[in-house]
Amino acid sequence: MSAQFLQYLFAGLTIGAIYALVALGFAIIYNASQVINFAQGEFVMAGGMATVWLANAGWPLPVAIGAAVALAALLGLALEKFAVEPARGAPVVTLIIITIGASILLRGLAMLVWDKNVHALPAFSGDAPIRIGGATVLPQSLWVLGATLVIVVLLAAFFNRTLLGKALLATSHNRLAAQLCGISVRRVLLVAFGLSAALGAVAGILVAPITFTTWDVGVMLGLKGFAAAILGGMGSGAGAVLGGLVLGIAEAMGAGYVSSAYKDVIAFLVILGVLMFLPGGLLGARASERV
């Protein structure tokens, strides 16, 4: 029984960590611009697909990964530069619709540039499962968890210790005041898009050996990541991580103990319940309406 529980927990933690990374990407862009970037899932896809593509072209895996993350970051920068920035005066809703358009464009491009097939990336360190207390974990799951942890620590340091990170935070708190202090809001936006695209790509690469990757893998992962971000509290970094893990574990436990047919129902019920009582999300700002 406890071995079973452990197995569900591992499954939930692994996928939860990925949701968390995607949710962090949502949070960063939301903070900088109040925009919910619905192309976030496509960055996840681009990371995974580019790595597979480069690895198949004979590049060593670490180099391919680095290049794929860089490519995704470039995509993020391009999205900001050529689609979001020209419309900067437009209402937030318009910007969100622009990101939806971008996501459709990116999926279409992926189909043309790469292909419509499903690809598997070789696991970073083998496929031999590791036994822990009667449950089994793939080495790749440990990679996912470890990398997520490292990224969260790095992000925390970035936001609290570097000038650029603080500028990002300042912009999220009050855009006008930040601008008046001499922070280039435009640059902050650019950084936010690049950073969250890179994050998404890392998530896409980490899961590619477990869940495979294909041109439309970003749709569902993006949606789940968005749900995780809302659950944790939109804009909160710690909330994004917590939201991702809670969502992942709720799904796995739901599938294991209740019914696999209602797995998604259970996950979304958890979200509904949380939002009913904590409209700001688990760790979101307690709403205080300013007049």
Added chain:
Amino acid sequence: MAFRLLSMIAAALLAFAAHAQPQPIRIGAFLAVTGPAAFLGDPEQKTLELYVGKLNAAGGLLGRKLELVSYDSAGDAEKARTFAKRLIEQDKVDVIVGGSTTGETMAVVPLAEAAGIPFISLAGAVVIIEPVKKWVFKTPHTDRMACEKVFVDMKARGATRIALISGAGGFDKSMRAECLKVAGKYGIEIAADESYGAADTDMTAQLTKIRGTPGIQAVLNAGFGQGPAIVTRNYKQLGIALPLYQSHGVASKEYVKLSGEAAEGVRLPAAALLVADVLPDNDPQKKVVTGYKREYEARYKSEISTFGGHAYDGLMLAVEAMRRANSTQHEAVRAALESIKGYVGTGGVVNLSPTDHMGLDLSAFRMLEVRKGDWTLVK
């Protein structure tokens, strides 16, 4: 006046010329060449083009050329219906070969029935031919046959208490329902019945639950797409030692590639076409499947799939029926189709009759096992 006379003569001459050149026989098709079901429609379209070309090069049919009129329905039932209407009313085709998915096919069935035009579907589900519809035929095996084939093999290995895990797609759901329906007939008890979503990325929870169900002797995954590959990998990860069966829905090299080593020992029912090279020489289908494989791969430089084979069978059945009827008159062709016996196609040996519009039996399926990353025939 002279001009009018001249033009009348010209028109008469033109009409005569058009008459002297017999009208081509028009084969209508609507296929999901793009969209989510493109992996079905694309090889089907290529196969039809290839073989209509070859038939014409060999002199056509009944002294007339064949002409393929094909539309891309993109897997959309609504579009399929529109295109089928156009095929019947504007293009006035003689027979329809098409419908990559069950949804598209079922949307067109009422049109074909009302217009009274022979319609050979390329989609899988059993509802297409059951109950029998006067004008509708189909070439692929049904999911029910896949269940039966798997159950027969399970019994032979002494497994009667099994677990079923299936996806949320149309194919998956339909096969699950058929398996549940026929399990009793084969003395199989389905003790666990789990499912996963279309975009799910981890099935260890479901499989752990199956492992925890007492007395399970084998597991069947009714699935399509990448889900079964994930199931296979998770299965290996959890170290479940029971025999794992997949469906004909993943009978492609892609599944083996995605699953990697975890696919070793997995069994699945599939058409003879997939194992054309390892079929014994005395197999009745050997000649047809190796011939089709050679032609297709030489022309398109890509691997064959069973789906293209369904289109080949559909076209060849239509041609055979017209040849037998010695006309393209709809009722005559329909009656000729029903009289076809012992036609050897890529999908199996077809014996059509007024009560069976598919004409395949379990021998159409071969039980395959993955060994060293390739298919081998069981037994």
